C-alpha cells in the first residue's frame with residue numbers, strides 16, 4: 001500500500017486529495033492541517049475570480065495550468081451546484097497611455113491561446129457598463145466568479161467519502177527520512193512514501209527544515225487588503241485597470257460579490273501595520289476615476305490575505321508557480337501558489353499527479 005501525506009488543507013491540498021482519491025487505488029491518503037478547519041488560510045481571502053489567462057507569461061505554469069484547465073472549475077461548479085457566475089472581465093483604459101496597454105494585453109492573450117477577447121470602444125462600453133468611465137476596454141469573456149468556500153467544502157466531502165483521512169490542529173514542522181520514506185512525530189507508527197508539501201505560506205519553512213542545505217527560494221510575502229460596498233450599481237462585470245503583462249502596478253480592481261455588493265482590491269501593503277481610515281482614501285482614489293458614483297461612506301474594510309510570492313537569491317523575483325519534486329525523493333513542493341491558484345487548483349492537482357508518476361497516463 002502506498003501512503004501519501006498532503007500538508008495543508010487549503011484549496012490546493014483539498015484538490016490534490018480529491019484528485020488522488022477519485023479512483024479506487026491501493027493508496028492511503030492523509031491530510032495534515034494546522035488549523036481546526038480546512039480552507040482557513042489564503043484560500044478564503046481571495047477575490048474568488050476565475051481568471052481567463054489574459055496576462056500571464058506564455059508557457060509559464062500559471063499560463064498553462066490556468067488556461068488549459070479553467071474549464072474544469074466551471075464544470076465542477078456546474079456538476080456539484082456550487083455558486084458561480086460567468087460575469088466576464090473588463091480591462092479598462094482610463095488614459096491614452098492605458099489604451100496602448102490594451103493592445104499589449106490583446107497580443108499577449110492571443111499568443112497564450114485565449115481567443116475569446118475583444119476590444120470595446122467608448123460608445124459600446126457605455127452601453128455595456130453605463131456606470132463606468134473609460135476610453136476603451138478589453139473584454140475577456142471566459143472570466144467569472146465562484147464560491148470558493150462552497151467549492152472547498154465539496155472537495156472535502158468527496159475526499160472524505162473516498163476515504164482520505166484528515167487530521168486538523170496538527171502542525172507539520174519537519175520530517176525525517178528513513179529508506180526514502182518520510183516520518184513525522186505526529187504519526188509515530190506511520191511512514192510515508194510520498195509527501196506533498198502545499199502548506200501555503202509555511203511550505204518553504206517545512207522544506208528547509210526537512211532538507212537543510214537544499215537551495216529553495218525564499219518567501220517574499222505581499223499583503224493585499226479588500227474593501228467592500230453594498231452600494232447599488234448597474235455594473236455586471238469584473239473591472240481591472242489596463243496593465244502591461246508582466247509589469248506589476250498597484251490597481252484597485254472591482255469584483256461583483258456572489259454574496260451581494262462589490263469587493264475592491266486587493267491592494268499592495270508593504271508595511272506591517274495598516275491604518276484602515278487612511279487606506280479607505282487610497283481605495284476611493286483608486287476607484288473613483290473609473291466608477292465615479294462610488295460613495296466613501298458606503299465602503300468598509302472587508303478582509304486581507306498574503307500573496308505567497310517567492311524569490312530566488314540569484315534571479316530575484318519569480319513570477320511563476322514553483323511545483324517540483326526533489327530529485328531522488330518522493331517529496332513534492334508547491335511554493336508561490338499565488339493568483340491564479342484558485343482558478344488552477346484542479347489542474348495543479350492533475351499536474352502533481354503527473355509528477356508523482358503513480359498513474360499511467
Ligand SMILES: Cc1cc2nc3c(=O)[nH]c(=O)nc-3n(C[C@H](O)[C@H](O)[C@H](O)COP(=O)(O)OP(=O)(O)OC[C@H]3O[C@@H](n4cnc5c(N)ncnc54)[C@H](O)[C@@H]3O)c2cc1C
Nearest residue numbers: 008010011012034041042043046049172200202341342343
Ligand atoms: C489577496 C489575494 C487574492 C487572490 N485572489 C485570487 C483570485 O481571485 N483568483 C485566483 O485564482 N486566485 C487568487 N488568489 C490566489 C489563491 O488564493 C491562492 O493561490 C490559493 O488560495 C492557494 O491555496 P493554498 O492551498 O496553496 O494555500 P492556503 O489556502 O494558504 O492553504 C495552505 C494550508 O496549509 C496550512 N498550513 C500551513 N502551515 C502548515 C503546517 N506547518 N502544518 C499543517 N498545515 C499547515 C494552512 O493552515 C492552510 O490551510 C489570491 C490570493 C490572495 C492572497
